[in-house]
Amino acid sequence: MNSNPYKILLVNPPHTAIGSRIPKEQLPPLGLLSVGGPLLDAGFNVELLDAEFGPLPLAAITGQIKAVQPDLLLMGHSGSTSAHETIMQIAALAKAALPAIQIIYGGVFPTYHWQDVLDGNPQIDYIVRGEGERTTVLLVQALLAKTDLETVKGIAFRKAGKTVATPPAEMLKDLDAFRVGWELIDHSRYSYWGHRRAVVVQFSRGCPYLCSYCGQRGFWTQWRHRDPVKFAKELARLHREQGVQLINFADELPTGSKKAWRTFLEALIAEDVNLTLVGSTRAGDIVRDADILHLYKKAGVIRFLLGIEGYDAETLQTIKKGTTITEDKEAIRLLRQHGIISMATYVIGFEEETDRNYWRSLQFLLAYDPDQIQLVYVTPHRWTPYFPTVANRKVIQTDTRKWDYKHQVLATTQVPAWRVFLWAKTIELVMQARPKAILRLFFGYDAEFRHAMRWYTRMGRRVWLHEIKAFLCRIKPLADGPTLEEFWGTSLHKQEQALAKGHKKVAAQTNISL
Structure with missing residues (x-):
């Protein structure tokens, strides 16, 4: 009561x-x-x-x-x-x-x-x-x-x-001190991945990397993780008591500490539960973990989204991505070798692009050979260091409900919005309909791999057609919109760190675990 x-x-x-x-x-x-x-x-x-x-x-x-x-x-x-x-x-x-x-x-x-x-x-x-x-x-x-x-x-x-x-609240030092209120939902209503009972979870918060466009990094202020064994037990309990089958990680970087991530994988394997895990990580962590990727697969990892972001080394350096083309390719190869799907997220619009840039993007993506692809448009959040670098670019979409990475919001002066959209849809079609992708639908690594490929292909086809219809019938990019600064106001990037880090000893301990 x-x-x-x-x-x-x-x-x-x-x-x-x-x-x-x-x-x-x-x-x-x-x-x-x-x-x-x-x-x-x-x-x-x-x-x-x-x-x-x-x-x-x-x-x-x-x-x-x-x-x-x-x-x-x-x-x-x-x-x-x-x-x-x-x-x-x-x-x-x-x-x-x-x-x-x-x-x-x-x-x-x-x-x-x-x-x-x-x-x-x-x-x-x-x-x-x-x-x-x-x-x-x-x-x-x-x-x-x-x-x-x-x-x-x-x-x-x-x-x-x-x-x-009031002054910023202190960052939560112990992520296990506050529990998720799972009793507030009816688990039978929630599903994903082809009607599998599903939940969203966080093993960690934050990211130690400095990607200038990321809207999440500063919000969490510093990378931290939950107790790996306690976390594995919670997922196992959700499976046994609530019938949960699919775990969707909301982390920016769940694999940030190899030691902690390995401990979690081993603890989950020991629980002996049939769970499917999907999430996002960095290509560098996959390359780093080449010797334990078999544990990823055994624990139930079926797909990791990798932020490829672009092919141009200068652009990657400008946005402080902290990765290389070679590393991206190797991560995709390693995941495939272990029967784990690679999804490459590729961002359009970081710089003023031309038709040649989009053609080069397609060539590089074909060379990367990811199993799946997710094309998104750069979306400049006011509190990120990226915002002031593009403050004078024109906004072509002032309906903020469409600032969801799937709609163009910034103008590209050398290519009209309709042609940017055409390039995006063409790249998606070529990547998902190329012979290698089709073969993996029918002759993939194992049944779980093939299920995941087919489910995403079905969803992707529907989204692709829906986006084309919406662009033709409802989306009307502005011909001469306001500048980004005129639309949102001055940059808030100096306020990016949302939380106070607290005691220095805790911060030092967290850094050691990276």
């Missing part, structure tokens, strides 16, 4: 990204569940409304909020920038329906845009900046006790008509 009178409703807003609509499958909102667990443990009455199912229209979401009658409404989304406008609409409707409700907003976008959000959106009462597990509980407890909010680190709010922010 919860002892606290506050009724809290977590709302996962419907997302507009194409990819979230096509598979007809749904993954749990890890961020909200990570906040929900500590709130439950603090004695609060907590419920989750996942409006991605459907997806629910705004009127239906408002109706369900009104039916619950919460004291506090908490919202956030992993697709932070592209979900922002939808969250603002839900908040406004909720306030109109329940004027006494208080609304808390968290995530990457509001962490940095807190002043703009509070100044322009009276429906938002409080913003949690940075990691939310501890800060949200402290904020809710302060609201309940009516204590001075300025004593709570890591929040922003209005005081005497002015927008104020």
Whole structure:
């Protein structure tokens, strides 16, 4: 029995990204569940409304909020920038329906845009900046006790008509100290990878590399990982008790420490559970782990997404990618040798490109020979070091709901938007329909490999056709839009580090584990 009178409703807003609509499958909102667990443990009455199912229209979401009658409404989304406008609409409707409700907003976008959000959106009462597990509980407890909010680190709010922010909260040193509120969801509703019961998890947070365009690195401030054995036991429990089959890692770099990652793999193998693992990592870590890739496969790893990003060495150096073409190719070869699918993420638009650049991109991708490919468009977030380097480029897409990496947002002066789009779709078609890719659909390493290749090919085909239809019928790039700085405002890259690192000894211990 919860002892606290506050009724809290977590709302996962419907997302507009194409990819979230096509598979007809749904993954749990890890961020909200990570906040929900500590709130439950603090004695609060907590419920989750996942409006991605459907997806629910705004009127239906408002109706369900009104039916619950919460004291506090908490919202956030992993697709932070592209979900922002939808969250603002839900908040406004909720306030109109329940004027006494208080609304808390968290995530990457509001962490940095807190002043703009509070100044322009009276429906938002409080913003949690940075990691939310501890800060949200402290904020809710302060609201309940009516204590001075300025004593709570890591929040922003209005005081005497002015927008104020407290000092950054300290980074969570022990990621196992706050549990995920898995009981807030019905696991049978969530699936991925061809209707396999699925969850999203984090083994680690952050990344020690300095990629200038990354919108996540500074949010987590420093790379840390969970206890490998405890983490393996949690995944095994989810499999045994909830029937979970697919584990989707949300980490930027789960393999950041070879020692910790190997310990996790060995612990999961010892649990003897039939799990499929998918995630993202760096090519360099795959090359580093050549001697333990058999453990990856035995533990259930079937696909890793590798951020290839580009072929031009000068561009890779400019964006501080910290990798080489040779390393990228070797990582793909090693993964294939062990029956693990390689998905190459390739970014269009870092520099002012020409038709020749796109032709060269296709040639290099064919030479890389990844099993799958994901083409995305550069999306300059205001808090990244990349933002000021392109502040004078023109914006061709001012609907921020489309700032999801799958829509062009910056103009390329030498190639019109329609031809950039044509190049992207042509590259995707050539890569996924080339003879090598087709052969792997039917004669891949093993049954699990072939299932993964076929599932992604089916989804990719549907997304490809959907994007073409949307571009022809609905997407209208601006002919002469504002500059990036005019659209978003001045750069916030000096505020990139969202959290205080805390005690130096902890930071030193974390660095040793890299």
